[in-house]
Amino acid sequence: MKLKVASYNIHKGVGLDRRRDPDRILTILREIDADVIALQEADRRFGLREAVIPRSTLDDHSPWRVVEPGHYDRARTGASMGWHGNALLVRRDIEVLGACAVPLPTIEPRGAVCATLRVNGVLVRVVGMHLDLSGLRRRQQVEAVCGHVDGHDDPGHAVFMGDLNEWSPSGGALSAFAPPLRVLAPGRSFPSRRPVAQLDRIVVSEGLMVDAAGVHHSPLAAVGSDHLPVWASLRLP
Template identity: 85%
Template sequence: MKLKVASYNIHKGVGLDRVCDPDRILTVLREIDADVIALQEADRRYGLREAVIPRASIDGHSPWRVVEPGHYDRARTAASMGWHGNALLVRRDIEVIEACTVPLPTIEPRGAVCVTLRLGGALVRVLGMHLDLSGLRRRAQVQAVCSHMAGHADQGHAVMMGDLNEWSPSGGALSAFVAPLRVLTPGRSFPSRRPLAQLDRIVVSDGLEVEAVGVHHSTLAAVGSDHLPVWANLRLPELGSGRPA
């Protein structure tokens, strides 16, 4: 069974042309055509923290549904799509078992969202995150999300992705992801006009086979946000194959 995942910091829908265009973001998401998408900066920062992309546009005009983490507090309102700007979209024919928020140690508002999916007979946990600008905080946040993923009785497969704000190509906070986790390198994704840094990453558990990874380049993606989306094509091992499940 194959699974395509993607991560995209949509910059609150504001492109390099300084225009807020939610439809442009949705078009980019359709270009990627992933099964599970982690969005960062999906809600406005102040006021009611409304979702950048209208829920009606997703519910009525897209193949995905918004995962509800079930956490309503000062960081999330009924008008929000995510938590601290993090949101997960899942293709409608994929079974969602549960979803939750994951608090992160930080001074500035940060958090992560996690969903457990059932694909065939396997469980896949997907976590979306947007980490701190501070290197010390990023390392502690990576340790927090890893502890969350390891704290389930039924481990299943794990995918963690988002804007990690880590400029080091392999060190820094990335070194806090330890085996059996693997940090993938889709490519340079920031800034979108002329990418220099690999800030957007995908991390997978050892039981998942990685068929391909990359950065989504298109005319709309080049101006739709200050980040380019990253993606990975994954394959779940067949049950009974002897691989971790």
């Protein structure tokens, strides 16, 4: 039983050509064709912080639906897709058992969202996150998301995904993902025109087999955002 996951910082939909193009982002997501997608910077920066990809477009023209954080308040957040720009998309045939925002220790506005999914009877907990740019709180933020997942009574597999803003290839905040968690290195994803850093990562729990992982570097993805998407193909027990 396979599950393809992906993470993509969409830079509020603004590409290297300085155009905000939600349709281009959606086309890139279709190219990746993942079952679960964690988006970062999925909302506009100012005003009501509307979602970059309109809900109606996702509902009518995509195989995914938005996972709503449990506290979601449309009156307060406008048409936001998630929490502090973090959003989770899941394929429509995947059962969503629950979802919530995960509070993070932070200096700048950052956040994470967590969804509990049932995939063909297997429980999988997915966290999408965008961590601290300065690095002052990054390790504490990793500890917070790990503690949130560990705090559930029901056991299950876990996948953490997002723009971790960690330039170290294996140290720094990455070392806070303690074994048996495995930090994957899909490849260099930033900046998209000439990638040099592995800022975008996927972390999986013990029991999830990794068939493949990589960076999606299509012609559209090379200009659609300042990050490239990363993905992993997992096998569930």
